[in-house]
Amino acid sequence: MATMRLLNEEQYLIQTVDKKLALTTHRVIQRKRLRHLRGCTSIMLEDIESWQIKATGNMWYMGLSVASLPFIYLNDSWAFLGAFFLLLFLMTRQNRIHIISQNAVIVLPLEVDETGLNSLVEIFRQAIKVRMERLEQQLPEKVAA
Template sequence: MATTKLLTGEQYLIQTVDKRIALTTHRLIQRQHPLSWRSSKAVMLEDIAAWEVKPTGSQVYLGLSVLTALLVYFNESFFLLSGFFISLFFMTRSQKVHVLTTQGHSMVLPLDVEQKHINSLIEMVKQAQQNRLKKLGIQKPVYNKTKAVAAVEGAMAAA
C-alpha cells in the first residue's frame, strides 16, 4: 500500500499497480516521485468538483521545433528537423486527468492509459464520492471557475 498515513476510519478501496494513485473511503491520494520534497498529495472526496481529461505532450519537443524553425533563416535543412520535433510532440501526447477542487486547486493524475480505463477510474471515484457525501449529509460541490480564479489571484496577492 501507499506510505500515506490513513485518517481515522479510512480504508483503501483501490490502488494502481505502481502505487502512485490510491482511492480511499475519504481521499484520492497521489504519491509523488520518491526524491520529491512532498511525498504525496491528497484531495478529500467531498472537495472534488469537476474532472477534465486533457491531452498533453512534451513541451520540450515543441520548444525544439520552434528553435529549429528559427534556424531556417541560416540553413533551409533545419526545416526538416523542425518538422521532426513537431511530429514527436504530437506522437507523444497522452491523456491526463485533471481533478478540480472547490478551492480552485488542480491535481494532475499521472496516467498513461486508454480512454475506457480513465472513464472507469472517474466512475469509481464518483461512486466513492457519492457514498462519502451521503455519509456526511452534504450536497455535491459545484465547480465555479470565476470563484476559483478569484481565490488563486487572492492567494497570489497575499504572497
C-alpha cells in the first residue's frame, strides 16, 4: 500500500479505522486500496472551496438497467431484469460528503447521518480556521525575511 508522508509540523487529527481517510492539520487525505488504483488523494485545507452532500449510487446498476432496455423488444421478461438493476441502484444510494477544491474532488467513504454530519462539518471548519491562522502568522515572517 502506498503511504502518504506527512509534511513538516503536520499531525493527524482524525483517522478512520480502516485508514482510508484522514484529516490532518494541513490537509484531507484519502487512500485508495483498489487493485488498479494505488495511491493517495489529498486536498490542502486552505484549498477547500466547498463541500456538498449528494446522494451517490453504484452507476454500474444504472448502466445495466439501461443496457437491458433494447432487449425488451425481443422478450418482455427483460423488463424484470432492467427493473431489478434499477432497484439495486436505488437501494445502494447513500448520502455522501463531497469535498471540492479547484483541482480535485474527494468523496468521503462514510455513511453520515444528520446528527453526525454537523459535528463532522464543525471539525473540518475548526481545522480550516486553525490552518488559516497559522498561514497568516507565517506570512509576515516570510515578508520580513
